[in-house]
Amino acid sequence: xxxxxxxxxxxxxxxxxxxxxxxxxxxxxxxxxxxxxxxxxxxxxxxxxxxxxxxxxxxxxxxxxxxxxxxxxxxxxxxxxxxxxxxxxxxxxxxxxxxxxxxxxxxxxxxxxxxxxxxxxxxxxxxxxxxxxxxxxxxxxxxxxxxxxxxxxxxxxxxxxxxxxxxxxxxxxxxxxxxxxxxx
Amino acid sequence: xxxxxxxxxxxxxxxxxxxxxxxxxxxxxxxxxxxxxxxxxxxxxxxxxxxxxxxxxxxxxxxxxxxxxxxxxxxxxxxxxxxxxxxxxxxxxxxxxxxxxxxxxxxxxxxxxxxxxxxxxxxxxxxxxxxxxxxxxxxxxxxxxxxxxxxxxxxxxxxxxxxxxxxxxxxxxxxxxxxxxxxxxxxxxxxxxxxxxxxxxxxxxxxxxxxxxxxxxxxxxxxxxxxxxxxxxxxxxxxxxxxxxxxxxxxxxxxxxxxxxxxxxxxxxxxxxxxxxxxxxxxxxxxxxxxxxxxxxxxxxxxxxxxxxxxxxxxxxxxxxxxxxxxxxxxxxxxxxxxxxxxxxxxxxxxxxxxxxxxxxxxxxxxxxxxxxxxxxxxxxxxxxxxxxxxxxxxxxxxxxxxxxxxxxxxxxxxxxxxxxxxxxxxxxxxxxxxxxxxxxxxxxxxxxxxxxxxxx
Numbered sequence: 001x002x003x004x005x006x007x008x009x010x011x012x013x014x015x016x017x018x019x020x021x022x023x024x025x026x027x028x029x030x031x032x033x034x035x036x037x038x039x040x041x042x043x044x045x046x047x048x049x050x051x052x053x054x055x056x057x058x059x060x061x062x063x064x065x066x067x068x069x070x071x072x073x074x075x076x077x078x079x080x081x082x083x084x085x086x087x088x089x090x091x092x093x094x095x096x097x098x099x100x101x102x103x104x105x106x107x108x109x110x111x112x113x114x115x116x117x118x119x120x121x122x123x124x125x126x127x128x129x130x131x132x133x134x135x136x137x138x139x140x141x142x143x144x145x146x147x148x149x150x151x152x153x154x155x156x157x158x159x160x161x162x163x164x165x166x167x168x169x170x171x172x173x174x175x176x177x178x179x180x181x182x183x184x
Numbered sequence: 185x186x187x188x189x190x191x192x193x194x195x196x197x198x199x200x201x202x203x204x205x206x207x208x209x210x211x212x213x214x215x216x217x218x219x220x221x222x223x224x225x226x227x228x229x230x231x232x233x234x235x236x237x238x239x240x241x242x243x244x245x246x247x248x249x250x251x252x253x254x255x256x257x258x259x260x261x262x263x264x265x266x267x268x269x270x271x272x273x274x275x276x277x278x279x280x281x282x283x284x285x286x287x288x289x290x291x292x293x294x295x296x297x298x299x300x301x302x303x304x305x306x307x308x309x310x311x312x313x314x315x316x317x318x319x320x321x322x323x324x325x326x327x328x329x330x331x332x333x334x335x336x337x338x339x340x341x342x343x344x345x346x347x348x349x350x351x352x353x354x355x356x357x358x359x360x361x362x363x364x365x366x367x368x369x370x371x372x373x374x375x376x377x378x379x380x381x382x383x384x385x386x387x388x389x390x391x392x393x394x395x396x397x398x399x400x401x402x403x404x405x406x407x408x409x410x411x412x413x414x415x416x417x418x419x420x421x422x423x424x425x426x427x428x429x430x431x432x433x434x435x436x437x438x439x440x441x442x443x444x445x446x447x448x449x450x451x452x453x454x455x456x457x458x459x460x461x462x463x464x465x466x467x468x469x470x471x472x473x474x475x476x477x478x479x480x481x482x483x484x485x486x487x488x489x490x491x492x493x494x495x496x497x498x499x500x501x502x503x504x505x506x507x508x509x510x511x512x513x514x515x516x517x518x519x520x521x522x523x524x525x526x527x528x529x530x531x532x533x534x535x536x537x538x539x540x541x542x543x544x545x546x547x548x549x550x551x552x553x554x555x556x557x558x559x560x561x562x563x564x565x566x567x568x569x570x571x572x573x574x575x576x577x578x579x580x581x582x583x584x585x586x587x588x589x590x591x592x593x594x595x596x597x598x599x600x601x602x603x604x605x606x607x608x609x610x611x612x613x614x615x616x617x618x619x620x621x622x623x624x625x626x627x628x629x630x631x632x633x634x635x636x637x638x639x640x641x
Contacts, residue, residue, distance in 0.1 A: 096186065096191060098191055098192075098195060124185055126188060128188070139188070139192065141186075141188060141191050143185070143186065156249070171195060171198075171252055173194075173250075173251055173252035173253075174250045174251050174252075175186070176251070176444060177194065177441070177444060178191055179186070180440045180443070180444045181190075181194055181437045181440050181441060182190040182194070182437070
């Protein structure tokens with residue numbers, strides 16, 4: 001059974017998830033994973049679903065685009081990587097990088113570039129820019145998987161240096177500390 | 185996925201509320217170093233400490249970096265030297281103190297504790313030699329800390345030891361008169377001393393402990409104070425029951441930090457993890473004060489009527505929240521109210537809100553006792569012994585740990601300032617009422633019997 005990744009983008013409104021899941025059900029597709037979010041009234045979601053052998057992915061995409069047209073949703077589809085490819089992904093330490101600063105251009109690009117240079121994978125990014133000079137109103141929180149085999153001290157140093165260049169207040173902590181403190 | 189609130193509130197605790205791990209203390213048993221030859225004993229002590237703790241500072245720094253939580257102090261606690269070096273003289277004990285100092289320097293730890301004796305029921309030869317050597321040993325070294333347990337609920341109070349410690353404190357102060365009697369800041373007299381304290385000056389490794397063990401002392405008075413302030417601001421009708429809940433939740437978070445850091449440090453050093461000590465330990469910095477918590481609870485200052493009740497609430501809530509957060513809790517586990525190490529408490533002493541008598545009353549509900557209390561230099565050894573005896577009685581009768589760390593500051597009177605530097609801070613010398621009035625009582629000596637364990641009123 002083949003797996004596909006579906007992404008949906010559009011204005012948030014009631015009925016989006018119902019519309020998507022109805023079409024998937026009609027086509028006998030099994031939803032395996034879903035993540036959705038809204039930012040300033042914009043809806044985005046990723047679905048991973050397994051599809052029956054008789055159904056071509058292109059046909060499913062066509063059905064979704066047609067069926068969701070009235071909701072104004074953009075739809076993309078790609079074939080999912082096989083499980084073996086996922087298993088080949090490297091061991092990593094989950095860390096949380098938080099930055100605060102006055103709002104200006106280039107902050108995310110500056111930090112993300114350093115992470116990419118070290119092969120660190122951003123698994124979740126939340127950036128809240130409310131403008132102005134109060135750093136606490138402009139916060140970026142990166143959840144990042146840092147490969148075990150890289151030089152972690154060099155990674156920290158490079159991030160801190162970039163933060164200094166960008167006049168960012170940066171902290172970097174292993175993810176476990178937040179879970180230990182706040183969760184039972 | 186972590187929530188913004190979880191991340192930002194943790195950062196707030198770290199940056200503005202002084203959340204840290206106050207100490208990671210490596211306990212090291214020295215019993216297998218025993219030898220009839222003092223030089224060989226010293227050599228083996230030095231080698232064992234350096235072997236086991238060579239990576240302590242590096243590992244603590246690495247673990248602190250990983251989690252973004254500073255480990256402020258890295259320390260060592262060893263087996264009681266009075267037992268390890270039982271056959272030797274006071275002069276040889278001083279040499280051993282110098283060996284401990286040398287080892288502490290070699291591995292770059294802040295302090296090393298365990299220059300200690302347990303004499304609640306009587307003296308062995310090594311105990312007497314060690315106690316005799318304390319003034320010189322603490323004057324000749326900077327990082328060595330000493331403790332003497334003179335009382336326990338099971339044994340009573342060894343009043344001969346109490347009298348001897350009064351004299352020892354005076355002598356230690358005199359030998360370090362040039363630095364306001366700093367040697368006394370490294371000497372604690374205990375009732376019911378725990379075997380696994382990570383905090384100084386009382387840390388030593390008990391005889392029932394493993395060959396090596398990591399014990400952790402957490403911090404967090406600033407975090408508790410800010411949590412109370414926030415809650416009172418958002419709910420003006422907050423009751424003390426609700427305050428207790430807030431302190432419990434906060435103590436939980438603070439303790440989890442100590443637990444995760446301690447466990448990882450222990451794992452990296454390949455030694456067992458011992459306990460988290462839940463004490464709220466202040467530093468001489470604004471916002472990192474136990475005294476400020478009393479003001480957050482609506483008292484004008486620590487020391488005014490209501491302070492003992494407030495401390496009882498605080499101490500109990502910290503223990504409840506902390507014990508839920510850690511698999512093993514030990515050490516002192518309570519609020520510290522040191523007169524010099526806490527800016528706010530020091531100020532309360534200067535302004536007259538806090539007297540020696542009120543401090544003593546408060547120690548009946550907190551773990552530590554009369555801690556870092558600077559008293560006039562002319563306080564007699566008998567009066568110091570009598571103050572120790574009173575404090576020991578509170579511990580023995582209430583089945584709890586109490587301790588005394590008094591500094592009779594040579595040449596200074598009440599109201600003057602004593603300066604100790606660093607984490608020890610500075611303190612206004614508080615007056616001792618009725619000096620020289622306890623001489624005959626102390627001269628009686630002997631042992632106050634262990635208390636009855638029923639008829640508890």
